[in-house]
Amino acid sequence: SQKIEQNSEALNIQEGKTATLTCNYTNYSPAYLQWYRQDPGRGPVFLLLIRENEKEKRKERLKVTFDTTLKQSLFHITASQPADSATYLCAAQMDSSYKLIFGSGTRLLVRP
Amino acid sequence: NAGVTQTPKFQVLKTGQSMTLQCAQDMNHNSMYWYRQDPGMGLRLIYYSASEGTTDKGEVPNGYNVSRLNKREFSLRLESAAPSQTSVYFCASSQGHSWSYGYTFGSGTRLTVV
Numbered sequence: 001s002q003k004i005e006q007n008s009e010a011l012n013i014q015e016g017k018t019a020t021l022t023c024n025y026t027n028y029s030p031a032y033l034q035w036y037r038q039d040p041g042r043g044p045v046f047l048l049l050i051r052e053n054e055k056e057k058r059k060e061r062l063k064v065t066f067d068t069t070l071k072q073s074l075f076h077i078t079a080s081q082p083a084d085s086a087t088y089l090c091a092a093q094m095d096s097s098y099k100l101i102f103g104s105g106t107r108l109l110v111r112p
Numbered sequence: 113n114a115g116v117t118q119t120p121k122f123q124v125l126k127t128g129q130s131m132t133l134q135c136a137q138d139m140n141h142n143s144m145y146w147y148r149q150d151p152g153m154g155l156r157l158i159y160y161s162a163s164e165g166t167t168d169k170g171e172v173p174n175g176y177n178v179s180r181l182n183k184r185e186f187s188l189r190l191e192s193a194a195p196s197q198t199s200v201y202f203c204a205s206s207q208g209h210s211w212s213y214g215y216t217f218g219s220g221t222r223l224t225v226v
Contacts, residue, residue: 008152032212043116043202044155046214089155099170100145100215104154 006103021075023090030092118218133188135203144186148199
């Protein structure tokens with residue numbers, strides 16, 4: 001079956017460093033990938049969308065890449081801040097329907 | 113703008129009871145979705161409505177029904193609640209039914225079935 005996989009282990013980094021989160025997908029090649037941020041007790045918040053032909057997308061301190069050969073998307077936060085601490089989810093359409101499938105998320109902790 | 117509003121925020125049900133989770137959006141979005149989120153399992157799609165008047169099953173539809181009452185409102189009904197339905201439920205909406213639009217999520221309903 002189609003899967004989206006994210007590292008379940010929390011990523012713990014020092015303030016000011018670049019955080020890099022990974023999203024891998026199997027058994028399907030999505031045309032789009034999306035990234036969301038989720039804070040405890042809140043709903044996910046949409047951050048970025050990248051199309052398969054875009055390779056890279058940027059928004060302020062955020063950068064997303066999409067490697068269709070490796071079947072992987074990387075999510076980078078440069079100059080990370082404690083306020084960036086949250087769980088980050090990737091999501092994609094994994095078949096020809098309208099369904100958006102989510103990974104289970106990776107928790108990011110930024111130490112001051 | 114309120115975005116996506118879900119009610120109630122918390123609910124405790126006894127096994128076998130029924131209830132309806134309400135969701136409304138004020139962004140004039142065409143598509144609406146219901147997800148459940150369980151620890152370690154991510155968000156799983158229960159039902160979705162690509163446009164007013166249509167509904168379709170997602171990954172985990174068993175035990176649930178939905179109604180797209182109008183363009184704004186999309187409700188989720190549990191006819192006979194089971195402990196396995198203990199979860200956090202999120203409603204979301206998007207501008208179109210295409211996966212090229214980001215979703216706007218509500219703040220969730222935390223449901224416990226005892």
